[in-house]
Amino acid sequence: MTQKVIVAVVLLLTVVLAVRWLVRTLRGRGQCGCAGCDRCPMSGRRDCHCHDTDLHLPDVKV
């Protein structure tokens, strides 16, 4: 029974974290080589502590 409860908790946590990872990856977090924090400019925020949005090459989109 104890094993079942622990496994259930682990599975629940894993699913939540997997969904979070997927959403953040699809937003492109951390792709510029930074640590990919929640405020990553690649996800559209402007207050990242690694670098701000303006710092990315604005004219290189093909």
Next chain:
Amino acid sequence: MLLSELQTGESGVVVRVAGHGAFRKRIIEMGFIKGMEVTAVLNAPLNDPIKYRIMNFEVSLRRSDADKVEIVTPEEAEREIVNHDDYRTLDAEETTLQHIVNDRTKTINVALVGNPNCGKTSIFNVAAHAHERVGNYSGVTVDEKVGTFEYGGYTFNLIDLPGTYSLSAYSPEELYVRKHIIEKNPDIILNVVDGSNLERNLYLTTQLIDMDITMVMALNMYDELQKSGDQLDIDQLSTLFGMPIVPTTGRSGKGIGSLFDKIIEVFEGRDRKTRHIHVNHGPELEACIKRLRTELYEHGFSDELSTRFLAIKLLENDRQLEQYADEHDTDGSVIKMRNQIAVEYLERNKVDIENAITDAKYAFVRGALAECYQRNKKSTLHRLTDKLDAVVTHRWLGYPVFLIFMFITFWCTFAIGQYPMDWIDALFGWLGDLVRDHMSPGPLRSLLADGVIAGVGSVIVFLPNILILYLFISFMEDSGYMARAAFIMDKLMHKMGLHGKSFIPMIMGFGCNVPAIMATRTIEDRKSRLLTMLVIPMMSCSARIPVYVILVSAFFSHHAAVILTGLYLLGMVMAVLMAKLFSRFFVKGESLPFVMELPPYRMPTAKAVLRHTWEKGKEYLKKMGTIILGASIIVWALSYYPQNDDRIAQAENSYMAQIGKAIEPAMRPCGFDWRQSVSLLAGVGAKEVVASTMAVVYATSNEEAELLEADFESEDNELRISQLIHDNMTPLSAASMLLFILLYMPCISTVVAIKNESGHWKWALFTVVYTISLAWIVSTLFFQIGSLLL
């Protein structure tokens, strides 16, 4: 905040004045100096200009001019008091304000500007204690890196910009660097100059001088200059260029302290070498520049940008600045004047004025160097490079040398990596046994032994291989061989619609596809850049190594190095063929000529190579604790449930089996059963997950799995997972799966990187569709033809 943001009636204290030349001087002379209180008195009816009171008299400034003045208000000071413990002890508001002003004026914004591969990032790394990627080829830095550090009582905000040969609007990097200098107004431009290639590097310096900005020059790679025996009178060069010059060696960090001491001196106005000079273009060109400058003055172009720089760039037909001029000069008289000057010059001299300006700048540089530089004609640095290039870039020898290098890379990756791989595999086997022996049967024991340890363990064993592969890639990048590989491949690449420069991101793709896609930014030509991006997923990234090794060691262990090298080469061939196909049907446009610097060979430092290798190893380990762990748990759960006492029945009816069997009909022509199909599906998130899924699926679904665990010791250097697979797959099916993994869709991160870099989901989805289709067609053909023959 900026002075222009001050509301009527509000006050602030001046921190600094940005801008350049006469404009900055004028503002400072009006009293806008550090620590002076300024009050916004009133705004004109159209919100521009604004009247300010400073030193008990009133001045009127345009909003655009007020944008150049940084101030601190009492409200900002209040906020900083709350945020910083240091300030809480201060009582009087004015003292706090002054304290903050003093703090802010001790902050120096420095932008690193220089040619590609002149060592900007090396200086940046030493100064800011950062670990940004460096390499001995152009275009390693593709965006800005910002580092903050304290030195000599000052806070430095150091900005590493992409390398650029000039400040024209030819490539995105050039435009970007220019835009940064104009819009962000760094306090000091740190012009990094490669001491072993002065003439070309100083050409950029002449353009920076035209911009009338405060500069310090770092004469980098000074050790190479000394070693070559060349003689340079640094003091004389400094006088001729009107800026202090500090010799540095970025790789060892020599001279970096003196460099920042000099920057502080220049920032505080204590340096005697700093003076504004004009690069002399000769009497005729100077007359043309003066004529256009007068026209610019008459139309009010005097504040934002140096009029001399603007005039020169307009005469060089700079399209972006033409637009800028058009926006400010509605009757178009500036451009008319420019056209007239250009036509008159051409008629008189039979030479285009744009070329004449470039020639004049090089003439200035050559003239300056003639005064203070003497080249040692017996220098060995370039002779060694020439000798190596004679072999490495030889029209016949170049390709075999490249292939041998690739073979050695992959042979070492797999043959040498085999030993530590076996040790780690044994460690995880022991861990699994430990869990099985000491825990009572149940889902948690199965989760730990068959899910976490089998899944993560099956991927983590490949860490040594990944480290060895990166060691070789780092060596290629840092030695200068990467640029040669691009050089010998240019003709072939060009025929296929790509660019010689495309080859570097493609090789980088062997490490990871995401930075490789970002590295395509160095390709100026839009068509080649997009094509390169689309075919990079064909390059086998390091995440695919685990599954390659598992399958190869299960069935083809006697020819492992040949098969693995063949797979990588096949990926390259497919990439080139796809590029040809796409350039013909989907991505059209003209190709730009190949211009790429071939830097002299340099012996990579062990520190740089090992650091790069370790950074990549760290990333790989981080993935183990996150994506791979999560995926292993999910795959285990899908394989373990719903529970059934009969192990075979459970394996056949688990959720994983149900998903696998649902997609199996589509994959059957490729020769895959449900376990292979479901492993490939799981690899969409990250390619390593294919290996961990196989480990979990085969461990939980094989009735002999536990027996094998016990018998494993007797097997000859074979991974546990390889043995399980060997008993459940045919060699033909395994070979077909290798081809499928090589070609099928990249991981989600790569898909998103393609979307971000191309600017459209369209190209990202196109990549997904074409790679899956291609993988399916190639694997099906291979398996079906193989089945007929065998």
